[in-house]
Amino acid sequence: MSKTALITGVTGQDGAYLAELLLSKGYIVHGIKRRSSSFNTSRIDHLYVDPHDPDAKFFLHYGDLTDSTNIIRILQQTQPDEIYNLGAQSHVQVSFETPEYTANSDALGVLRLLEAIRILGLEKKTRFYQASTSELYGKAQEAPQSETTSFYPRSPYAAAKLYAYWMTVNYREAYGLHASNGILFNHESPLRGETFVTRKITRAVAAIHHGIQDVIYLGNLDAKRDWGHARDYVEGMWRILQQDEADDYVLGTGETHSVREFVERAFGHIGIKIKWEGEGVDEVGKDAKTGSVLARIDARYFRPTEVELLLADPTKAKEKLGWTHTTEFKDLVSEMMESDLELLASETDRKQRHD
Ligand code: NDP
Ligand code: GDR
Numbered sequence: 368m369s370k371t372a373l374i375t376g377v378t379g380q381d382g383a384y385l386a387e388l389l390l391s392k393g394y395i396v397h398g399i400k401r402r403s404s405s406f407n408t409s410r411i412d413h414l415y416v417d418p419h420d421p422d423a424k425f426f427l428h429y430g431d432l433t434d435s436t437n438i439i440r441i442l443q444q445t446q447p448d449e450i451y452n453l454g455a456q457s458h459v460q461v462s463f464e465t466p467e468y469t470a471n472s473d474a475l476g477v478l479r480l481l482e483a484i485r486i487l488g489l490e491k492k493t494r495f496y497q498a499s500t501s502e503l504y505g506k507a508q509e510a511p512q513s514e515t516t517s518f519y520p521r522s523p524y525a526a527a528k529l530y531a532y533w534m535t536v537n538y539r540e541a542y543g544l545h546a547s548n549g550i551l552f553n554h555e556s557p558l559r560g561e562t563f564v565t566r567k568i569t570r571a572v573a574a575i576h577h578g579i580q581d582v583i584y585l586g587n588l589d590a591k592r593d594w595g596h597a598r599d600y601v602e603g604m605w606r607i608l609q610q611d612e613a614d615d616y617v618l619g620t621g622e623t624h625s626v627r628e629f630v631e632r633a634f635g636h637i638g639i640k641i642k643w644e645g646e647g648v649d650e651v652g653k654d655a656k657t658g659s660v661l662a663r664i665d666a667r668y669f670r671p672t673e674v675e676l677l678l679a680d681p682t683k684a685k686e687k688l689g690w691t692h693t694t695e696f697k698d699l700v701s702e703m704m705e706s707d708l709e710l711l712a713s714e715t716d717r718k719q720r721h722d
Contacts, residue, residue: 376453383410385601399430432476462524473527497535499548511680521672552593552619557706572633573707586668588627596694606688619679636704
Protein backbone atom coordinates (compact mmCIF):
# COMPACT_ATOMS: atom_id res chain seq x y z
CA MET A 368 0.00 0.00 0.00
CA SER A 369 1.34 3.45 -0.94
CA LYS A 370 1.74 5.95 1.87
CA THR A 371 -0.08 9.25 1.57
CA ALA A 372 1.65 12.54 2.31
CA LEU A 373 0.27 16.06 2.58
CA ILE A 374 2.61 18.98 1.92
CA THR A 375 1.74 22.57 2.84
CA GLY A 376 3.84 25.10 0.92
CA VAL A 377 4.12 22.67 -1.99
CA THR A 378 4.62 25.54 -4.48
CA GLY A 379 7.76 26.74 -2.65
CA GLN A 380 11.39 25.68 -3.08
CA ASP A 381 11.34 22.85 -0.53
CA GLY A 382 7.80 21.79 -1.44
CA ALA A 383 8.89 21.15 -5.01
CA TYR A 384 11.95 19.08 -4.05
CA LEU A 385 10.03 17.15 -1.39
CA ALA A 386 7.07 16.36 -3.67
CA GLU A 387 9.51 15.00 -6.25
CA LEU A 388 11.33 12.90 -3.62
CA LEU A 389 8.12 11.42 -2.16
CA LEU A 390 6.70 10.61 -5.61
CA SER A 391 9.95 8.84 -6.45
CA LYS A 392 9.43 6.74 -3.30
CA GLY A 393 5.94 5.71 -4.44
CA TYR A 394 3.92 8.02 -2.18
CA ILE A 395 0.58 9.54 -3.09
CA VAL A 396 1.23 13.23 -2.60
CA HIS A 397 -1.33 15.91 -1.84
CA GLY A 398 -0.23 19.54 -1.83
CA ILE A 399 -1.92 22.69 -0.59
CA LYS A 400 -1.57 25.71 -2.84
CA ARG A 401 -2.84 29.23 -2.32
CA ARG A 402 -5.23 30.92 -4.68
CA SER A 403 -3.27 33.55 -6.58
CA SER A 404 -4.20 36.01 -9.34
CA SER A 405 -1.29 34.68 -11.40
CA PHE A 406 0.19 31.21 -11.87
CA ASN A 407 2.21 30.10 -8.82
CA THR A 408 2.93 26.46 -9.64
CA SER A 409 5.96 26.82 -11.93
CA ARG A 410 8.20 24.79 -9.56
CA ILE A 411 5.86 21.78 -9.61
CA ASP A 412 4.25 21.90 -13.05
CA HIS A 413 6.54 19.08 -14.26
CA LEU A 414 5.05 16.78 -11.58
CA TYR A 415 1.44 17.48 -12.46
CA VAL A 416 -0.67 14.74 -14.05
CA ASP A 417 -4.35 15.15 -14.95
CA PRO A 418 -6.19 13.94 -11.82
CA HIS A 419 -8.56 11.95 -14.11
CA ASP A 420 -5.60 9.78 -15.09
CA PRO A 421 -5.94 6.51 -13.11
CA ASP A 422 -2.17 6.60 -12.48
CA ALA A 423 -2.23 10.12 -11.01
CA LYS A 424 -0.37 10.27 -7.69
CA PHE A 425 0.00 14.03 -7.24
CA PHE A 426 -2.98 16.18 -6.30
CA LEU A 427 -3.33 19.87 -5.50
CA HIS A 428 -5.91 21.47 -3.20
CA TYR A 429 -6.62 25.15 -2.70
CA GLY A 430 -6.05 26.21 0.88
CA ASP A 431 -4.33 28.58 3.27
CA LEU A 432 -2.76 28.12 6.70
CA THR A 433 -4.73 31.10 7.99
CA ASP A 434 -8.03 29.24 7.45
CA SER A 435 -8.94 26.29 9.72
CA THR A 436 -11.91 25.26 7.62
CA ASN A 437 -9.89 24.21 4.59
CA ILE A 438 -7.24 22.54 6.73
CA ILE A 439 -9.77 20.32 8.49
CA ARG A 440 -11.54 19.50 5.22
CA ILE A 441 -8.33 18.62 3.34
CA LEU A 442 -7.06 16.43 6.20
CA GLN A 443 -10.41 14.68 6.38
CA GLN A 444 -10.42 14.03 2.62
CA THR A 445 -6.79 12.94 2.30
CA GLN A 446 -6.23 11.07 5.63
CA PRO A 447 -2.45 11.54 5.37
CA ASP A 448 0.11 9.21 6.92
CA GLU A 449 2.60 12.09 6.94
CA ILE A 450 2.14 15.86 6.98
CA TYR A 451 5.05 18.13 6.05
CA ASN A 452 4.25 21.68 7.14
CA LEU A 453 6.44 23.77 4.85
CA GLY A 454 3.95 26.60 4.23
CA ALA A 455 5.01 29.94 5.70
CA GLN A 456 5.59 33.62 5.07
CA SER A 457 9.24 32.69 4.94
CA HIS A 458 11.02 36.01 4.34
CA VAL A 459 12.68 37.39 7.47
CA GLN A 460 12.81 41.02 6.30
CA VAL A 461 9.20 40.94 5.05
CA SER A 462 8.13 39.72 8.51
CA PHE A 463 9.08 43.14 9.93
CA GLU A 464 6.60 44.67 7.43
CA THR A 465 3.83 42.11 8.00
CA PRO A 466 4.29 40.84 11.57
CA GLU A 467 0.63 40.01 12.26
CA TYR A 468 0.16 38.07 9.03
CA THR A 469 3.46 36.27 9.64
CA ALA A 470 2.28 35.20 13.10
CA ASN A 471 -1.06 34.08 11.69
CA SER A 472 0.42 31.84 9.01
CA ASP A 473 3.71 30.74 10.62
CA ALA A 474 2.62 30.38 14.27
CA LEU A 475 -1.16 29.86 14.34
CA GLY A 476 -1.05 27.89 11.09
CA VAL A 477 0.80 25.14 12.96
CA LEU A 478 -1.73 25.15 15.77
CA ARG A 479 -4.52 24.78 13.20
CA LEU A 480 -2.83 21.72 11.66
CA LEU A 481 -2.08 20.07 15.00
CA GLU A 482 -5.63 20.66 16.24
CA ALA A 483 -7.06 19.32 12.96
CA ILE A 484 -5.14 16.08 13.56
CA ARG A 485 -6.79 15.81 17.00
CA ILE A 486 -10.27 16.88 15.90
CA LEU A 487 -10.25 14.19 13.20
CA GLY A 488 -8.85 11.51 15.53
CA LEU A 489 -5.71 11.08 13.40
CA GLU A 490 -3.28 11.11 16.38
CA LYS A 491 -2.24 7.48 15.90
CA LYS A 492 -2.13 7.54 12.11
CA THR A 493 -0.57 10.84 11.08
CA ARG A 494 3.06 11.85 11.54
CA PHE A 495 3.81 15.60 11.54
CA TYR A 496 6.92 17.48 10.37
CA GLN A 497 7.36 21.14 11.29
CA ALA A 498 9.70 23.32 9.21
CA SER A 499 11.63 24.91 12.05
CA THR A 500 14.60 27.11 11.39
CA SER A 501 18.08 28.19 12.45
CA GLU A 502 16.56 31.69 12.77
CA LEU A 503 15.36 30.44 16.18
CA TYR A 504 18.97 30.83 17.41
CA GLY A 505 19.01 34.49 16.29
CA LYS A 506 21.43 36.31 18.56
CA ALA A 507 23.14 33.00 19.05
CA GLN A 508 24.47 32.21 22.49
CA GLU A 509 27.10 29.81 21.10
CA ALA A 510 28.51 28.49 17.84
CA PRO A 511 28.09 25.97 16.39
CA GLN A 512 24.38 25.63 17.19
CA SER A 513 22.85 22.27 18.08
CA GLU A 514 19.52 20.94 19.40
CA THR A 515 20.54 22.06 22.90
CA THR A 516 21.54 25.65 22.05
CA SER A 517 19.09 28.17 23.53
CA PHE A 518 16.85 30.23 21.27
CA TYR A 519 16.90 34.04 20.91
CA PRO A 520 14.65 35.05 17.99
CA ARG A 521 15.47 38.34 16.26
CA SER A 522 12.47 38.91 13.97
CA PRO A 523 8.70 38.51 13.89
CA TYR A 524 9.36 35.52 11.60
CA ALA A 525 11.64 33.85 14.13
CA ALA A 526 9.28 34.60 17.03
CA ALA A 527 6.38 33.05 15.11
CA LYS A 528 8.51 29.99 14.30
CA LEU A 529 9.44 29.74 17.99
CA TYR A 530 5.76 29.36 18.91
CA ALA A 531 5.42 26.75 16.14
CA TYR A 532 8.46 24.86 17.42
CA TRP A 533 7.13 24.64 20.96
CA MET A 534 3.58 23.74 19.90
CA THR A 535 5.03 20.83 17.96
CA VAL A 536 6.95 19.70 21.05
CA ASN A 537 3.90 20.28 23.26
CA TYR A 538 1.50 18.25 21.11
CA ARG A 539 4.04 15.44 21.05
CA GLU A 540 4.31 15.45 24.85
CA ALA A 541 0.68 16.20 25.68
CA TYR A 542 -1.16 13.99 23.17
CA GLY A 543 1.49 11.52 22.03
CA LEU A 544 1.53 12.81 18.46
CA HIS A 545 4.42 11.71 16.25
CA ALA A 546 5.40 15.37 15.75
CA SER A 547 8.98 16.43 14.97
CA ASN A 548 10.89 19.63 14.28
CA GLY A 549 13.58 19.86 11.64
CA ILE A 550 15.71 22.85 12.66
CA LEU A 551 17.05 23.55 9.20
CA PHE A 552 19.86 25.96 8.41
CA ASN A 553 19.70 27.97 5.16
CA HIS A 554 19.33 25.82 2.09
CA GLU A 555 19.29 27.09 -1.45
CA SER A 556 19.03 25.86 -5.03
CA PRO A 557 18.19 27.07 -8.52
CA LEU A 558 14.56 27.04 -7.30
CA ARG A 559 15.25 29.45 -4.42
CA GLY A 560 12.92 32.49 -4.27
CA GLU A 561 14.44 35.46 -6.09
CA THR A 562 14.44 37.80 -3.06
CA PHE A 563 16.61 35.63 -0.79
CA VAL A 564 20.18 36.82 -0.90
CA THR A 565 21.81 33.84 -2.66
CA ARG A 566 19.39 33.78 -5.59
CA LYS A 567 19.32 37.58 -5.73
CA ILE A 568 23.10 37.47 -6.19
CA THR A 569 23.22 34.65 -8.76
CA ARG A 570 20.44 36.25 -10.83
CA ALA A 571 22.12 39.67 -10.72
CA VAL A 572 25.56 38.32 -11.60
CA ALA A 573 24.03 36.39 -14.52
CA ALA A 574 22.21 39.57 -15.64
CA ILE A 575 25.45 41.59 -15.41
CA HIS A 576 27.18 38.89 -17.48
CA HIS A 577 24.49 39.18 -20.18
CA GLY A 578 24.69 42.99 -20.14
CA ILE A 579 21.15 43.54 -18.89
CA GLN A 580 22.06 44.90 -15.44
CA ASP A 581 24.98 47.07 -14.28
CA VAL A 582 25.12 46.71 -10.54
CA ILE A 583 23.64 44.77 -7.60
CA TYR A 584 22.43 46.52 -4.41
CA LEU A 585 22.79 44.55 -1.17
CA GLY A 586 22.51 45.00 2.60
CA ASN A 587 24.73 43.44 5.28
CA LEU A 588 27.68 41.77 3.53
CA ASP A 589 29.17 40.42 6.74
CA ALA A 590 26.26 38.23 7.88
CA LYS A 591 27.37 34.59 7.93
CA ARG A 592 25.19 31.63 7.04
CA ASP A 593 25.50 27.84 6.92
CA TRP A 594 24.32 27.29 3.34
CA GLY A 595 23.43 23.86 1.95
CA HIS A 596 21.44 22.47 -0.99
CA ALA A 597 17.65 22.07 -0.63
CA ARG A 598 17.76 18.63 -2.30
CA ASP A 599 19.77 17.26 0.63
CA TYR A 600 17.49 18.85 3.22
CA VAL A 601 14.20 17.36 1.95
CA GLU A 602 15.84 13.93 2.25
CA GLY A 603 16.50 14.83 5.89
CA MET A 604 12.85 15.82 6.42
CA TRP A 605 11.72 12.44 5.14
CA ARG A 606 14.21 10.58 7.33
CA ILE A 607 12.98 12.48 10.39
CA LEU A 608 9.45 11.15 9.85
CA GLN A 609 10.65 7.56 9.32
CA GLN A 610 12.02 7.32 12.91
CA ASP A 611 10.09 5.19 15.42
CA GLU A 612 10.18 8.04 17.94
CA ALA A 613 9.43 11.66 17.08
CA ASP A 614 12.25 14.08 17.93
CA ASP A 615 13.91 17.36 16.91
CA TYR A 616 16.96 17.54 14.64
CA VAL A 617 19.39 20.16 13.33
CA LEU A 618 20.20 19.85 9.62
CA GLY A 619 23.12 21.92 8.31
CA THR A 620 26.55 21.58 6.75
CA GLY A 621 28.79 22.62 9.66
CA GLU A 622 30.42 25.35 7.54
CA THR A 623 29.69 29.05 7.48
CA HIS A 624 30.31 31.72 4.83
CA SER A 625 29.61 35.44 4.62
CA VAL A 626 27.34 37.14 2.09
CA ARG A 627 30.50 38.90 0.87
CA GLU A 628 32.11 35.52 0.10
CA PHE A 629 29.00 34.44 -1.78
CA VAL A 630 29.22 37.59 -3.93
CA GLU A 631 32.91 36.98 -4.64
CA ARG A 632 32.33 33.35 -5.64
CA ALA A 633 29.39 34.18 -7.88
CA PHE A 634 31.39 36.84 -9.76
CA GLY A 635 34.36 34.45 -9.77
CA HIS A 636 32.16 32.02 -11.70
CA ILE A 637 32.05 34.48 -14.63
CA GLY A 638 35.76 35.28 -14.35
CA ILE A 639 35.47 38.56 -12.41
CA LYS A 640 37.56 39.22 -9.31
CA ILE A 641 35.87 41.64 -6.90
CA LYS A 642 37.87 44.30 -5.05
CA TRP A 643 36.11 45.98 -2.11
CA GLU A 644 36.62 49.69 -1.38
CA GLY A 645 35.12 52.11 1.12
CA GLU A 646 33.20 51.45 4.34
CA GLY A 647 29.67 51.04 5.65
CA VAL A 648 26.96 52.16 3.25
CA ASP A 649 29.64 53.68 0.99
CA GLU A 650 31.38 50.37 0.41
CA VAL A 651 31.49 49.24 -3.22
CA GLY A 652 32.60 46.08 -4.99
CA LYS A 653 34.62 46.82 -8.13
CA ASP A 654 35.81 44.68 -11.01
CA ALA A 655 39.50 44.41 -10.05
CA LYS A 656 40.52 44.59 -13.73
CA THR A 657 38.31 47.34 -15.18
CA GLY A 658 37.46 49.29 -12.01
CA SER A 659 33.74 49.38 -12.84
CA VAL A 660 31.43 49.26 -9.81
CA LEU A 661 29.40 46.03 -9.74
CA ALA A 662 28.09 45.95 -6.13
CA ARG A 663 26.75 48.71 -3.91
CA ILE A 664 25.11 48.93 -0.48
CA ASP A 665 21.49 50.01 -0.05
CA ALA A 666 20.59 50.64 3.60
CA ARG A 667 17.01 49.54 2.88
CA TYR A 668 18.24 45.95 2.96
CA PHE A 669 19.56 46.21 6.52
CA ARG A 670 17.27 44.58 9.07
CA PRO A 671 16.13 46.28 12.30
CA THR A 672 17.74 43.35 14.16
CA GLU A 673 20.17 41.08 12.35
CA VAL A 674 21.25 37.48 12.82
CA GLU A 675 25.02 37.73 12.44
CA LEU A 676 26.33 34.17 12.56
CA LEU A 677 24.72 30.80 11.93
CA LEU A 678 26.72 27.59 11.98
CA ALA A 679 25.20 24.15 12.45
CA ASP A 680 26.33 21.23 14.53
CA PRO A 681 24.49 18.41 12.68
CA THR A 682 26.03 15.57 14.75
CA LYS A 683 22.70 14.21 16.01
CA ALA A 684 21.25 14.00 12.47
CA LYS A 685 24.36 12.17 11.32
CA GLU A 686 24.29 9.68 14.18
CA LYS A 687 20.54 9.02 14.40
CA LEU A 688 19.30 9.64 10.85
CA GLY A 689 22.45 8.76 8.94
CA TRP A 690 21.97 12.14 7.24
CA THR A 691 24.68 14.40 5.96
CA HIS A 692 24.84 17.12 3.30
CA THR A 693 26.26 16.06 -0.07
CA THR A 694 26.61 19.42 -1.86
CA GLU A 695 29.49 21.69 -0.86
CA PHE A 696 29.25 25.49 -0.79
CA LYS A 697 31.33 26.04 -3.93
CA ASP A 698 29.25 23.52 -5.90
CA LEU A 699 26.03 25.12 -4.68
CA VAL A 700 27.13 28.54 -5.95
CA SER A 701 28.23 27.01 -9.28
CA GLU A 702 24.95 25.15 -9.78
CA MET A 703 22.90 28.27 -9.05
CA MET A 704 25.11 30.40 -11.31
CA GLU A 705 24.89 27.93 -14.20
CA SER A 706 21.12 27.76 -13.87
CA ASP A 707 20.66 31.55 -13.81
CA LEU A 708 23.11 32.09 -16.68
CA GLU A 709 21.07 29.65 -18.77
CA LEU A 710 17.72 31.07 -17.66
CA LEU A 711 18.70 34.65 -18.47
CA ALA A 712 20.26 33.62 -21.79
CA SER A 713 16.98 32.07 -22.89
CA GLU A 714 14.97 35.06 -21.59
CA THR A 715 17.26 37.49 -23.45
CA ASP A 716 17.03 35.38 -26.58
CA ARG A 717 13.22 35.27 -26.38
CA LYS A 718 13.04 39.04 -25.84
CA GLN A 719 15.32 39.73 -28.82
CA ARG A 720 13.13 37.55 -31.05
CA HIS A 721 10.06 39.58 -29.98
CA ASP A 722 11.73 43.02 -30.43
P1 NDP B 1 9.30 29.35 0.16
O1 NDP B 1 9.10 30.77 0.52
O2 NDP B 1 9.98 29.01 -1.11
O3 NDP B 1 7.88 28.60 0.16
C1 NDP B 1 6.91 28.88 1.11
C2 NDP B 1 5.63 28.18 0.72
O4 NDP B 1 4.61 28.51 1.68
C3 NDP B 1 5.07 28.58 -0.64
O5 NDP B 1 4.49 27.45 -1.24
C4 NDP B 1 4.00 29.59 -0.27
O6 NDP B 1 3.00 29.74 -1.24
C5 NDP B 1 3.46 28.95 0.98
N1 NDP B 1 2.70 29.84 1.84
C6 NDP B 1 2.99 31.09 2.22
N2 NDP B 1 2.04 31.59 3.02
C7 NDP B 1 1.09 30.62 3.13
C8 NDP B 1 -0.17 30.52 3.77
N3 NDP B 1 -0.66 31.53 4.48
N4 NDP B 1 -0.88 29.38 3.65
C9 NDP B 1 -0.40 28.34 2.92
N5 NDP B 1 0.78 28.37 2.27
C10 NDP B 1 1.51 29.50 2.38
O7 NDP B 1 10.06 28.66 1.40
P2 NDP B 1 11.06 27.42 1.41
O8 NDP B 1 10.56 26.37 0.51
O9 NDP B 1 12.45 27.91 1.27
O10 NDP B 1 10.94 26.94 2.93
C11 NDP B 1 9.97 25.97 3.33
C12 NDP B 1 9.70 26.10 4.81
O11 NDP B 1 10.91 25.88 5.54
C13 NDP B 1 9.19 27.45 5.27
O12 NDP B 1 8.30 27.23 6.34
C14 NDP B 1 10.43 28.17 5.77
O13 NDP B 1 10.09 29.15 6.74
C15 NDP B 1 11.20 27.01 6.37
N6 NDP B 1 12.64 27.11 6.35
C16 NDP B 1 13.31 27.37 5.20
C17 NDP B 1 14.69 27.39 5.17
C18 NDP B 1 15.44 27.67 3.91
O14 NDP B 1 16.63 28.00 4.02
N7 NDP B 1 14.84 27.56 2.74
C19 NDP B 1 15.47 27.10 6.39
C20 NDP B 1 14.65 26.79 7.55
C21 NDP B 1 13.30 26.79 7.52
P3 NDP B 1 3.18 30.72 -2.53
O15 NDP B 1 4.02 29.95 -3.51
O16 NDP B 1 1.78 30.93 -2.98
O17 NDP B 1 3.84 31.96 -2.02
P1 GDR C 1 17.59 34.50 5.91
O1 GDR C 1 17.86 34.55 4.33
O2 GDR C 1 17.18 35.79 6.46
O3 GDR C 1 18.82 33.86 6.50
O4 GDR C 1 16.35 33.52 6.00
P2 GDR C 1 18.18 35.76 3.35
O5 GDR C 1 18.78 35.13 2.15
O6 GDR C 1 17.00 36.64 3.16
O7 GDR C 1 19.30 36.59 4.15
C1 GDR C 1 20.55 36.04 4.50
C2 GDR C 1 21.47 37.14 5.00
O8 GDR C 1 21.83 37.98 3.91
C3 GDR C 1 21.75 39.34 4.35
N1 GDR C 1 21.54 40.20 3.18
C4 GDR C 1 20.47 40.22 2.38
N2 GDR C 1 19.34 39.49 2.40
C5 GDR C 1 18.42 39.71 1.41
N3 GDR C 1 17.30 38.95 1.38
N4 GDR C 1 18.59 40.67 0.46
C6 GDR C 1 19.71 41.44 0.41
O9 GDR C 1 19.85 42.30 -0.45
C7 GDR C 1 20.71 41.20 1.42
N5 GDR C 1 21.92 41.75 1.67
C8 GDR C 1 22.42 41.13 2.72
C9 GDR C 1 20.60 39.34 5.33
O10 GDR C 1 20.63 40.51 6.14
C10 GDR C 1 20.85 38.04 6.07
O11 GDR C 1 21.78 38.26 7.08
C11 GDR C 1 16.29 32.32 5.22
C12 GDR C 1 14.82 32.03 4.93
O12 GDR C 1 14.75 30.96 4.02
C13 GDR C 1 14.08 31.67 6.19
O13 GDR C 1 12.76 31.23 5.86
C14 GDR C 1 14.82 30.52 6.89
O14 GDR C 1 14.18 30.22 8.10
C15 GDR C 1 16.27 30.93 7.15
O15 GDR C 1 16.88 31.25 5.92
C16 GDR C 1 17.06 29.80 7.78
